[in-house]
Amino acid sequence: NAGVTQTPKFQVLKTGQSMTLQCAQDMNHEYMSWYRQDPGMGLRLIHYSVGAGITDQGEVPNGYNVSRSTTEDFPLRLLSAAPSQTSVYFCASSYSGTGRNGYTFGSGTRLTVV
């Protein structure tokens, strides 16, 4: 099925551990982004990419790294997990950076850091 695929769906980490959240899209979208969603705070932009080889920081980038080696994939790396990073993470993609036709979101990764 066409769309944005995120793995894993659920993850529990211990403080200090590292991990990578995977995101892949098969719609040939140039623009991809990562958001975190916390209760009462909406979605906050972590990092985004306007094309392969190009990434930039969003609103809350600290503690996260990204890379974009292909158009399809945009992994998010947590360097040293902290309880404050407990959240739901969404990957989103769009044909263009201005999202003329809207962003397509993945189903999310629910991360708990203990």
Add this chain to the structure above:
Amino acid sequence: GQQVMQIPQYQHVQEGEDFTTYCNSSTTLSNIQWYKQRPGGHPVFLIQLVKSGEVKKQKRLTFQFGEAKKNSSLHITATQTTDVGTYFCAGHKGGDYKLSFGAGTTVTVRA
């Protein structure tokens, strides 16, 4: 930085009634988008508004972009149980690729 505020945070509606949720930005936006997220789900794109004063309708949903391109509203008529969820507005500042979201309005419906 750009801030997008949404009110109310919660909306409890009797089935069949109308309601409106509002979105306000501290800066002029190049566009405004609206998304719906069902409980336990992910945001789903509803619509984008680009022009000053633009109004668009989708069945019982009416979306409006303010004249100054700093505010927007979503009006739902004859609310149904299928309207349950959280509605987010989001906007781009001119020339910026960052889409900033409001905190959302969570809608519950009393049958």
